[in-house]
Amino acid sequence: MREFATVILAAGKGTRMKSGLHKVLHPIAGRPMIDHLMASAAQLGPARTVVVVGSGRDQLESALADRAETCLQEPQLGTGHAVQQAQDGLNGFDGDVLILYGDVPFVRAETMRAMLDRLHADDAPAVVVLGFEPADTLQYGRVIADADGRIEKMVEHKDATEAERACRLCNSGLMAARAADMFDLLARVGNDNSQGEYYLVDVVNVAREDGRHSAVVVTDQPDEVTGINSRAELARAEAQWQGVKREEAMAAGASLRAPETVFFSYDTQIGRDVTIEPNVVFGPGVSVADGATIRAFSHIEGASIGPGCEVGPYARLRPGAVMEKGSKVGNFVEMKKAVLGEGAKANHLTYLGDAEVGAGANIGAGTITCNYDGYFKHKTVIGPRAFIGSNSALIAPVRIGADAIVAAGSAVSRDVDDGELRMVRAEQLVKPGWADRFHDTMKKKKAGEDK
Structure with a gap:
């Protein structure tokens, strides 16, 4: 494997958790969810780990200590903007970049490896996207790809045609690209959308405009890309x-x-x-x-x-x-x-x-x-x-x-x-008949009160 860095997005406010604890620090099986993710990535030996923080920054920096670098996203202008904040922290790094999400903790090491391996296949895609096929496609964006996994189009659910919505291959949001490619593509992503945000997924569209293709890797375990928001x-x-x-x-x-x-x-x-x-x-x-x-x-x-x-x-x-x-x-x-x-x-x-x-x-x-x-x-x-x-x-x-x-x-x-x-006991004191006399006295007293 080529040298790679992980960029973990964890700047969201997590308002649906209704908690003073940062969302990605909530435990699963006694371990913060972000630590589950980092442990999986650690199996592949990343050269660098950068966590993009925002709300709850102090909590995250304290929890991570020296296990990762952090960079601040403020204001928060979308996932593409979040990844851009890691650029300075990766200055001079010329390996691959794997984009992960702190609230998607169950991604397996073998899935991460498959994404990085696909990035260096003979057809050299500009970007690799992790796709999945959930039981219910809900509002997920779709990945339209050919039999070889080359992406023809990525479309949000609300913008998809009925034919495109019939496609069951969905976008998990996880991506891999060479560092130089990732930050060059992100620099040209615009925010001309209803939210006025810079979306990470748009790097695929920018690469297409350059005449380059992107590829999708499909996990056979959709549960590993389960996100946690509540x-x-x-x-x-x-x-x-x-x-x-x-x-x-x-x-x-x-x-x-x-x-x-x-x-x-x-x-x-x-x-x-x-x-x-x-x-x-x-x-x-x-x-x-x-x-x-x-x-x-x-x-x-x-x-x-x-x-x-x-x-x-x-x-x-x-x-x-x-x-x-x-x-x-x-x-x-x-x-x-x-x-x-x-x-x-x-x-x-x-x-x-x-x-x-x-x-x-x-x-x-x-x-x-x-x-x-x-x-x-x-x-x-x-x-x-x-x-x-x-x-x-x-x-x-x-x-x-x-x-x-x-x-x-x-x-x-x-x-x-x-x-x-x-043997350490007090000497036993014995008073013969004392208990009988006590009971007789108390019974008579109680009978008098009951009259």
Whole structure:
């Protein structure tokens, strides 16, 4: 491939989103939509990436950091005018230019490559347009092309004849051209139209006036050019992405009991023979090793789940949670920045935060690691094969030794040695007959009030 640059248009105001967040920063599967697009382009190794910004410029520049150059389109006078703003940023660049849209996030790397390859075919088109054939052509502009993909005419829906509207090949708006050609053609695009704007599509018409032809590449997956302009379209894009990810997970050997209820993040890694029960949500940064079981209604984010582990139901794993081989967390257990050693168990109603639990340890129901003193976080270390009785509070920093036992109901604030039993309870007070006398007194009092 020749050296190429991507120019991503993201200057629109996104008013239909009705949001203070820039449109292209709205997440799909936990990742801003523009990052989905940039990740696909990155597979081809662009020499430069320029993002055209406008409204919400500060948000975009902060989110992009040093991953892309930005240029400002102000005022916003159409798509052709937007691409022109990237010219200074690409000054001296003599490779190809690929025009993408920040709100069209699902364009595949192979589609981008096909556009760039077509640009350098033997017939050397001036411009390559990405076309698609949607189920409903709606108001899309049409691409009239011959059997070899040479464009004979591009026409907006409102200007098309009935015969032209019968053509199902539509214009996605994505284009590729050599940098010198793109900016030369754009310099001659006019704005003599009802909107008074400079349209990118008109570069094809200008090239035709020069006696040069343009070509169309047609995607076989129309959904990849889906644009997102509203909350409803964002939800449909999420559903589209999740559907693809679920199919990929099952094809790779995972069992999803109710696929439509499982939600993955953009970077979720699922091994073979993993079983995922209904209503499980994965946030970013999760890996699940072979043979693990994720039971219903669990929420997992930033966690590593080892081979043969069991999670849930109704468990929550937060960032930094690590479950080693064969360990188990059960219902209403929460882990944060904690390691559960091989074969260790925390089966019920437990919080493990800033903790390290040794192999084979058993954490009883209702146990909590008291990791926060109001100012700082502190660590709890539980040795291998230790047994922590139910309803215990381990007040960090504290260390429980190997094979130690903490009696149920204990509040442990000092280290426990290996093999030691620690019981921290108040002395039980017994008053025989007190409860019977109390009930008799209260019943008589209530009866008097009821009269």
